[in-house]
Amino acid sequence: MTSNDPTPDAARAALAEIDDAQRAVRNTPWPVWLYPVNAVLFGLLGLASLLDSTSSARFAVALVTVVVNVTVGYRSGVPWALPTSRVFLVGVFGAGAWAVVAAVAAQLSDRAWPVVLFSLAATVTFSVGAIAHRRATA
Amino acid sequence: MSGLDPVIHPTHRLRICAMLAAATTVELSVVKEHLDITPSALSKQVASLVDAGYVRQERSRTDTRRVWLSLTRAGATAYREHVAALREIVALEPVATAGLDGEPAS
Numbered sequence: 001m002t003s004n005d006p007t008p009d010a011a012r013a014a015l016a017e018i019d020d021a022q023r024a025v026r027n028t029p030w031p032v033w034l035y036p037v038n039a040v041l042f043g044l045l046g047l048a049s050l051l052d053s054t055s056s057a058r059f060a061v062a063l064v065t066v067v068v069n070v071t072v073g074y075r076s077g078v079p080w081a082l083p084t085s086r087v088f089l090v091g092v093f094g095a096g097a098w099a100v101v102a103a104v105a106a107q108l109s110d111r112a113w114p115v116v117l118f119s120l121a122a123t124v125t126f127s128v129g130a131i132a133h134r135r136a137t138a
Numbered sequence: 139m140s141g142l143d144p145v146i147h148p149t150h151r152l153r154i155c156a157m158l159a160a161a162t163t164v165e166l167s168v169v170k171e172h173l174d175i176t177p178s179a180l181s182k183q184v185a186s187l188v189d190a191g192y193v194r195q196e197r198s199r200t201d202t203r204r205v206w207l208s209l210t211r212a213g214a215t216a217y218r219e220h221v222a223a224l225r226e227i228v229a230l231e232p233v234a235t236a237g238l239d240g241e242p243a244s
Contacts, residue, residue, distance in 0.1 A: 005142060008231035011224040014152060018221065021153040022160035024172045077165030 046119030091129015
């Protein structure tokens with residue numbers, strides 16, 4: 001360490017500034033309407049498996065989900081920021097996993113109710129994460 | 139400490155780089171909102187980072203009032219090394235403290 005280097009306290013303060021700045025930008029509030037829209041889209045992602053045996057409906061719903069979220073992100077000024085809430089992140093990945101399970105269920109079974117059930121699970125899982133995200137950013 | 143970068147080190151520039159590292163692309167108005175400094179002061183800080191080749195500044199094609207900032211590859215590297223150097227300074231502190239307690243620090 002040279003005489004021009006910051007002291008450990010100054011370095012610690014600089015690291016705290018970094019953490020604070022990154023949290024602030026990652027926790028930019030979302031418009032309230034985006035939460036229910038995303039919850040419905042995750043449910044539709046699962047239900048799309050009932051519409052046709054190909055993946056075109058699922059692809060269309062996934063595309064709409066991405067376009068809606070990136071557009072809102074650009075309007076908010078932070079299109080690629082990943083929120084810090086772990087509950088939210090688990091909620092998003094969990095909802096995506098339920099949608100995949102719904103698609104698998106649609107291929108393995110002729111019954112519609114498992115697909116509806118797993119799609120509902122996707123919506124509920126995202127909603128739990130959404131509540132955590134809203135509380136962390138509001 | 140070799141990784142410390144004098145361009146990045148001032149608090150406002152460090153916070154700008156931290157935001158860009160966390161969110162990849164950030165609109166200038168968002169940076170301004172979180173820095174709580176005047177527009178002219180922010181312009182100077184951003185200009186220093188742009189001049190150093192650390193930050194890319196682009197106007198939106200659809201709305202020219204909106205300005206987007208992102209780290210260049212050189213900026214991302216310099217920021218990463220700067221943060222690593224700060225962490226190293228903090229990590230070295232217990233050794234220095236132990237030296238003050240009686241054991242000479244080597």
